Amino acid sequence: xxxxxSGIINVLRQGVPLGARAIANVxxxxxxxxxxxxxxxxxxxxxxxxxxxxxLKSSLRQAEQLSLTFEMEQEPSSxxxxxxxxxxxxxxxxxxxxxxxxxxxxxx
Numbered sequence: 828x829x830x831x832x833s834g835i836i837n838v839l840r841q842g843v844p845l846g847a848r849a850i851a852n853v854x855x856x857x858x859x860x861x862x863x864x865x866x867x868x869x870x871x872x873x874x875x876x877x878x879x880x881x882x883l884k885s886s887l888r889q890a891e892q893l894s895l896t897f898e899m900e901q902e903p904s905s906x907x908x909x910x911x912x913x914x915x916x917x918x919x920x921x922x923x924x925x926x927x928x929x930x931x932x933x934x935x
């Protein structure tokens with residue numbers, strides 16, 4: 828696995844669906860190069876959603892499992908909603924930090 832492929836995987840590990848252009852911007856490479864890897868060597872590891880955003884298949888399985896768990900429960904309480912909001916905020920903050928560190932790394 829080369830540097831760009833590893834970079835794509837690391838960006839997608841955050842679990843946030845991203846388009847090829849966003850991934851390319853983070854890595855400082857062309858969208859065409861990112862698409863090349865997504866459609867070829869990384870095809871077994873990633874999947875594209877209906878909005879043309881990419882996620883790791885493992886992240887998708889985890890999301891589906893969480894969804895099934897939540898569907899089996901009754902209506903969420905306000906505490907559940909607050910917890911979900913907090914978890915989403917943590918995910919977004921983590922992604923932002925990762926993206927900034929990748930951008931800083933590519934500038935060096």
